[in-house]
Amino acid sequence: MKSKRLLCLFLFMFVVYSTWGYVEAAPICITLNTIQKCQAGNFFGEITQCCPPAAYTKGPVVDFIPKRDRHPGPLRVRKALQCLSGDELSSYSEKLWKAYELMQALPQDDPRSFYQQNAMHCAYGSGAFVQDGTGNLTIDIHFNWYFSPWHRMFLYFHERILQSLLDDPTFTLHFWNFDNSFDAEKANRNKEGCFRVGHFFPELYSDPSKSTFHANRSVRPFTANLPADLSILNRSETPLRFVSEAVPRNKEVMHRSMQPGKSPLDFHGWEFKYGQPQNLNISGGGSLEFLPHNSIHRWIGGSTSLTTHAPEDPIFYVFHSNLERLWDVWQRLGGGRKDPSSPDWLDAEFLFYDENAVLRRVKVKDSLVMKDFGYTYERVFDESWLFFDNSTLTPVKPSN
Ligand SMILES: [Cu+2]
Numbered sequence: 117m118k119s120k121r122l123l124c125l126f127l128f129m130f131v132v133y134s135t136w137g138y139v140e141a142a143p144i145c146i147t148l149n150t151i152q153k154c155q156a157g158n159f160f161g162e163i164t165q166c167c168p169p170a171a172y173t174k175g176p177v178v179d180f181i182p183k184r185d186r187h188p189g190p191l192r193v194r195k196a197l198q199c200l201s202g203d204e205l206s207s208y209s210e211k212l213w214k215a216y217e218l219m220q221a222l223p224q225d226d227p228r229s230f231y232q233q234n235a236m237h238c239a240y241g242s243g244a245f246v247q248d249g250t251g252n253l254t255i256d257i258h259f260n261w262y263f264s265p266w267h268r269m270f271l272y273f274h275e276r277i278l279q280s281l282l283d284d285p286t287f288t289l290h291f292w293n294f295d296n297s298f299d300a301e302k303a304n305r306n307k308e309g310c311f312r313v314g315h316f317f318p319e320l321y322s323d324p325s326k327s328t329f330h331a332n333r334s335v336r337p338f339t340a341n342l343p344a345d346l347s348i349l350n351r352s353e354t355p356l357r358f359v360s361e362a363v364p365r366n367k368e369v370m371h372r373s374m375q376p377g378k379s380p381l382d383f384h385g386w387e388f389k390y391g392q393p394q395n396l397n398i399s400g401g402g403s404l405e406f407l408p409h410n411s412i413h414r415w416i417g418g419s420t421s422l423t424t425h426a427p428e429d430p431i432f433y434v435f436h437s438n439l440e441r442l443w444d445v446w447q448r449l450g451g452g453r454k455d456p457s458s459p460d461w462l463d464a465e466f467l468f469y470d471e472n473a474v475l476r477r478v479k480v481k482d483s484l485v486m487k488d489f490g491y492t493y494e495r496v497f498d499e500s501w502l503f504f505d506n507s508t509l510t511p512v513k514p515s516n
Pocket residue numbers: 237241258267
């Protein structure tokens with residue numbers, strides 16, 4: 117661990133004192149220096165001011181190793197929102213709404229506040245952070261291979277803050293199972309899990325009187341019986357109006373996005389290393405980020421379609437929990453699906469604020485095993501896209 121810290125320090129010094137202007141590729145490391153030197157961001161022309169509050173940039177920084185540090189006790193289960201019912205639905209709704217009320221009531225300059233949750237994502241996503249010692253090379257966690265690990269860590273600390281505000285370490289952020297377009301309840305009556313269609317916008321996030329509501333959305337999430345459209349990005353702003361149209365296309369998008377690919381980068385996105393300029397090409401995103409993820413952002417619309425504002429809508433956190441679940445599913449499918457093995461990815465480090473507003477440092481290599489973070493996901497009907505009947509695509513089977 118110490119040697120990696122030294123590696124980051126060495127790289128910083130190397131660039132500062134280098135007279136050749138040539139930088140060896142290495143992992144991106146966000147340090148206290150990075151946070152302290154945060155600047156106005158620029159997201160495709162939108163000038164952003166989303167740096168962490170100055171009073172919280174002095175440190176200390178505490179390492180967080182999920183496998184070692186996670187909460188004791190059984191794994192918490194993130195459940196599919198479409199299957200919550202009865203008492204479980206009532207008690208979960210009350211807690212969820214209360215948690216966001218409390219988070220939204222925190223002062224804007226508290227790193228745990230709802231305002232700062234968006235700001236952190238914005239800082240990491242609009243070039244507000246500059247790679248240490250490079251002068252002007254900015255950082256982004258979209259359109260490249262940091263997408264999945266960074267968002268997993270971000271959600272994890274977001275959930276820890278919600279738990280702390282509720283004073284309930286068992287509180288769990290559930291997920292919007294937007295990829296499931298099939299009703300498989302009858303066929304799976306005796307199996308444990310959720311087999312209901314999941315592609316409609318979750319009702320828990322649709323009530324204007326509740327803290328999980330967000331008015332700045334397009335009409336699509338508010339339109340009854342309109343399924344999420346996972347290929348909207350590839351066509352136009354007009355979503356598929358009927359379930360019969362959306363189902364086959366969603367299935368195809370999901371199947372393709374979850375393929376092994378020719379290299380791990382097909383799933384994870386383009387490499388992005390220390391000393392390289394930030395990539396602003398949307399095609400740099402891996403198959404999960406590029407199509408289902410970007411399509412859901414656009415389909416919800418409003419502020420959710422903007423990187424700099426998307427986490428202002430609480431739905432952000434439950435559709436992203438489904439994306440990180442899908443990373444876990446992809447890993448477990450096997451068949452050549454493997455995360456990158458490059459140290460330039462594995463040794464990258466990011467900083468987040470925890471429930472005590474303390475900066476925590478997590479490495480990509482410590483974020484690869486979901487269960488290390490202390491939770492798992494309810495079984496859902498991934499078979500809805502797993503066995504795609506199309507001769508041009510290779511059918512895949514789950515390994516467990
Ligand atoms: Cu993001």
